[in-house]
Amino acid sequence: MCAMPERKEAVLPLTGYDREALKFFYETMVKIRNFELTVEKYFFEGEIPGFVHLYIGEEAIATGVMANLRKSDYIQSTHRGHGHTIAKGADLKHMMAELFGKSTGCCKGKGGSMHIADFSVGMLGANGIVGGGFTMATGAALAQKMQKTDGVSVAFFGDGASNRGTFHEAANMAAVWKLPVIFLCENNQWASTTPYLTTTSVADIADRAQGYGMPGVIVDGNDVFAVYEAAKDLIDRARRGEGPCILECKTYRIKGHFVGDPEMYRTKKEVQQVLEETDPIPRFEKKVLDAGVMTREELDSIAARVNKELNEALEYARTSPEPEVSALFEGLYV
Amino acid sequence: MCAMPERKEAVLPLTGYDREALKFFYETMVKIRNFELTVEKYFFEGEIPGFVHLYIGEEAIATGVMANLRKSDYIQSTHRGHGHTIAKGADLKHMMAELFGKSTGCCKGKGGSMHIADFSVGMLGANGIVGGGFTMATGAALAQKMQKTDGVSVAFFGDGASNRGTFHEAANMAAVWKLPVIFLCENNQWASTTPYLTTTSVADIADRAQGYGMPGVIVDGNDVFAVYEAAKDLIDRARRGEGPCILECKTYRIKGHFVGDPEMYRTKKEVQQVLEETDPIPRFEKKVLDAGVMTREELDSIAARVNKELNEALEYARTSPEPEVSALFEGLYV
Amino acid sequence: MKTITFSQATLEAMQEEMRRDERVFVLGEDIVRQGGIFGQFKGLPDEFGSRIIDTPISETAIVGASVGAALAGMRPVADMHFADFVGVCFDEIYNQMAKIYYMFGGQKPVSMVLRAPDGLVNQAAAQHSQSVEAFFLHIPGLKVVIPSNPADAKGLLKSAIRDDNPVLYFEHKQLFPVKGEVPEGEHLVPIGKAKVVKEGKDVTLVSWSMTMNLAIKAAQTLEKEGISVELIDLRTVSPLDKETILSSVEKTSRLAIAHEAVKQGGVGAEISAIVAEEALDCLDAPIVRVGAPFTPVPFARSLEQAYRITPEKIAAGIRGMM
């Protein structure tokens, strides 16, 4: 049984961060936020179909984790996968086109939001099956180990997904084989309409790590610095061959479960309050401005650049053609 | 999160046990042992077909647990289910006939060893699917709770089965709903040909209880007194509505995984040594004789009675007819 | 008769059966606060309190626990959220729920219903759009029902809950808001009986679930062209009512089958094979199956449209037989 690291919050002084990291944090979080707001708008306008789950409010997690990953590392995402895909470095144009169901999408319009994937940046897929990613990430990590790389795989999962049997099988297997996989819990307090404590037998999902002899660490998931630092330790540990872990990021699902959710199970006030107190983007801005490590102008110019990229992606998606009917019959087998 | 009971061994003085309990312990253990030896013999003689897994060496567990159960309580068994079935009070005649594939068997010859069941004594079935019983026992316990009885359900499982996802889903569900289910681990060190530590990420499976906020207790599974006492506490607790638990009984699989197993993965010596040191039946005999709570004559007369019953069962099984072919098409639907 | 939605019809069935038999209870995800992902359980918690239970995201345990509860004397109705998730609990359905009664020599039936919303809706794509009834046709011990309209939705659900055997109840997601007439008072539809929805003399068209409604449209088009279609709503996939189909084919001499699921290995294959085995002499034309192409369900509108069965595709299939 390994020693359990302490539960984490950020400790590094902001001045200890290099400027590229700070820029990556802000740019990525704003990119995700504005991407999602755009998606929401075009969903309501009837241009984006299907079931769409937004990552709004949880941007610090994908950002803080992915800042530690290489392109060659792998991630397995969830049904709420846009943020992970963006942070892993996918091209917004092909992402947006996918959500619009266009032939230029990263999955040629065959996948859509719940099945977005970009293997070119190591993003091995969103998943319509909650808890479907645990075992696949474990397998990718097995491959990394067998191939003698120091690559890692990250399995993102929700508090709700933590109750799927796949979690247990993957965690045990990864622990026995000391695989470089990070089980990355985004505990956003809700599984669809259900508060997670009503269906989950432990308050801290990271506690389940003990049952596999692996470290379980908890961080404030709305603090990108805290996420970054905790993920860094655990990812470095995995790269050194010391095995898997659970990193639980505490956050909150700001938007409805899916776009269009009537949200009859909670009050607007509850959400508003959480948003005001914990929104990771203003928190980041305040911190870096207070610490004097970035300026308002810098932040604004990053946001402006992001919005330009986003507008181009939107334009690309909207003007791209739908797939030809012939594509239906193509690509079933190699 | 509940308080974790200490790890247990027997503490009650033997003089604290009533005579009926002592007799039940000995009679049940001997009955299982001799039943299994008979089954082994007739398997090798070609009269018992199918896949057969013997409970030899693990008798103290079923016995110590079942001494705390009522007929109306439920158990879910495993592929190694004869011992559980006997200890729960099933009729040996119908059991033996089932193993011989006769129409007078408790499953009319349709089940066999891996699918033996006797609902009349609350034995809800052996299972050819390792780990298949966790969720069903949880459901039976849900029924007991909804029916407002103080009944309990026991899910027997092996060290190997502890790595099935069903364990996790059932444990979480039972914990969230505080169901009266005992997850009863028979850690016999082996999962078929595989030493359990090579595929299981914790040395003590009871440690996994922490991930569900339930007690996890470990006992010497070859000491019927220790099993009885630990099970008593936990079963009483469940009856009081205080929820599920894991009880891990450490034991050893004396025989091959199935009858006919060439056992190329371990030495005869290793087995012999364990047997000499830990066989639950001689251990029981020595203890009660040393303590003067039973006499040699008593023990012998119990064994004689058991053997008589067993011979009758054997005779019954051997002389019973095979099912009529027409039975094939009967009993698919009510 | 009153006109209500399919969703309301299932709700009435639940209410009536839960009032009738207090062993009936409901478990599934997002039932209590949302009334089920499609609102099909709305209001039940108010009347039935703790008999309506929200579960963890643990489909394996949902089905396994339902089996266990049934063995212990309850009559669970489990909700599968989306039928696509049956893979997650397939062993529990296939090796436990379906086999326990037979394999244990008839000691106790597994009296439970597994409800599973299936089919295409809103471009939900590969993992939320599937029709999976064919898997269960091949599993002895299960009953499988699949209504196409509100009246049958109510009558079959009530029969399913009362049936002592395990029943899979597939409800098409597109049907939930569809309105139709439902008889007042006690209304039961027998499991195992197909229904001749409309008599005809030139061709027998067998369908079920949402596709039945497309088949009705196809038949209307064909009537105008002078082709008289006998329409059969299968209603129960297993046990399959071959008598009704065979006697229709004896009359019409032609058979077409339309279903939303992938054609290869679909229920249409079994129906076709039964007729090719037992009534080949009656046939004046090849047996036509209209089913989905052999691909996962694609996301893009253009592709999903090309993928899905339509009245036109059904009509075209039948025209080709005449």
Add this chain to the structure above:
Amino acid sequence: MKTITFSQATLEAMQEEMRRDERVFVLGEDIVRQGGIFGQFKGLPDEFGSRIIDTPISETAIVGASVGAALAGMRPVADMHFADFVGVCFDEIYNQMAKIYYMFGGQKPVSMVLRAPDGLVNQAAAQHSQSVEAFFLHIPGLKVVIPSNPADAKGLLKSAIRDDNPVLYFEHKQLFPVKGEVPEGEHLVPIGKAKVVKEGKDVTLVSWSMTMNLAIKAAQTLEKEGISVELIDLRTVSPLDKETILSSVEKTSRLAIAHEAVKQGGVGAEISAIVAEEALDCLDAPIVRVGAPFTPVPFARSLEQAYRITPEKIAAGIRGMM
């Protein structure tokens, strides 16, 4: 040619492919110390060391991890112990392994093989005796192969390992000890092609796996009675080689199909339906399917014997067509 057992043939296939391609590795339960539950992996650990991996009893993770490893560039061969356990990992097969290539727009195929010993053996009863290939016929994206003899066992396994698509490989437990001739040197059997094992003119008999051997016996009996049987070994269940079957039926005008699985919803239904759709005019007799009755596999000898397909049952089915 040399004569080896089916089990040895699969072993040779594994050795040759593992030497050829170091991305190939094996994972499953009880492989390292026992060489697989039927000894079919015996000796591999000596040569390939850490490329032969014992897993926990976690079929879901075995398949899921295989998919993930394939996506990360390996070529796993996973062992399912008993085919009956596919229910445990059905979602991983059905919603992940089968769909990933298509659903993600062709970014990366899932290059893996899932080996699953199936069928009746030693009165193993309801949960260890099943033939489950029909489920996978209905799942687009999978290839499904099912050899009936040592030569095909080797050739199909080698082809499966080299195939970039996910392949299910069903191997009948009764076949493992069966001996047969296997060509020396590189021997590949193409996936997707059925084989005319013996030409005949009165009736086409399609079968596969263990049952193929019973079909051969049935054909010998029938020949003596003057009925000339064309025997087709399906070899691949999906994609199904309908051309070979259709052209045989065009010649013989009669079709029978024999398989060990439950008849209702079995692969026989699809074959029958294809012929009833595309070659009805050729048929001079009803299409006969010989498959297991609609019950779980019973344990008792008398019942299992009544349950199982035999050469006599196949012959009787064909006599009834003439």
